[in-house]
Amino acid sequence: MLRRINYDDRQHLVYARGRALPPDVVAAWMAEFARHAPSRRPLTVLDLGSGTGRFSPALADTFGGPVYGVEPSVRMRQVAANISAHPSVSYLEGAADEIPLPGNACDLTLLYLVIHHIQDLPAAAAEIARVLAPDGRVLIRNAFADRSPNPLWHRWFPRARTIEEEVFPTVAEVAAAFATVNLRPVALTSVRHRLAAGRADYAARLRLRASSIFDHMTEREITEGFAALDADLATRPDAGPVEEDCDLLVLAG
Known part of the structure; x- marks a missing residue:
């Protein structure tokens, strides 16, 4: 099993810059979330x-x-x-299996690039179900093994x-964990997401290593990867935005 990533070690220094999204991309995600929300x-x-709260203020404004x-x-x-303060947003200490909220408190739960960090998915599913209102929705934006x-960066x-x-x-593994608490998939959509202007x-964002996947690589293969990236950039023109299809799994009771 791969080691668990501690975001207090390094990721907090680079995440906001490496994963920053322009307002129109955030707005597109809000529209997609609203389409599946109560x-x-x-x-x-x-x-x-x-x-780092990159979606929290927009969620407050949208809903x-x-x-x-x-x-x-x-x-x-x-x-x-510091960077994502909003009068309607509270940032709380907690985890997927220990949510500091009362039962039935939330109409909508978002897990954006989170599900793969959860160690005990059935326990997290039970806790998410506990705080979810009876007609609530769970939105899981993630890559799935199946x-x-x-993505482009796999080339290097x-x-x-x-x-x-x-x-x-896999989608089936997530669905099985939530089925134990009577939350089941009602939609699985793919959203075209702009990762960078070019x-x-x-490449500049990749160099920040704001993806936790880098933390599972050796320094040698990271160095070799960026050397390959530089060589590729030197011979290939910048051909417009870099985009990727992103999965959104929607669960409901």
Whole structure:
């Protein structure tokens, strides 16, 4: 089993810059989330594994209710409080299997690039079900081992795919864990997501190593990967935005 990543070690220093999204991309995600959310407003939202809070303020603006950003990393929460403050957002210490909210408190729960960090998925499913309102929805934006999007960076870091196949769960594994608490898939959609304005920007973001997959690689293969990337950039023109198809799994009771 691969080691667990501690975001207090390094990731908190680079995550906000390496994973920053322009306003129009955030707005596109909000529209997609709203399409699957309960229709009433306001909604209370749980941003589970909220990290540096890159979606939490937008969730508050979109759904009109309080947003609780629950994050186990102390330093990621500190960054969120500094750069993603919002009057309707509270950043709380907690984890997927220990959510500091009362039962039936949330109408919508978002896990954005979080599910693969959860060690005990059945326990987390039970806790998410506990805090979810009876007609609530769970939105899981993640890569899944059985639905690899073949991202561009695998060209230079080929072992990333092997790591991801070990790290990421399958859709069936996630569905089975939540089925034990009577939450079942009601949609699985693919959203086209712009990662960077061009390859040079994409390469600059990669150099920050804001993906936890880098933390499972050796320094030698990282160095070799960036050398291959530089060689590729030197011979290939920057051909516009770098985009990727991203999966969103929606669960409901």
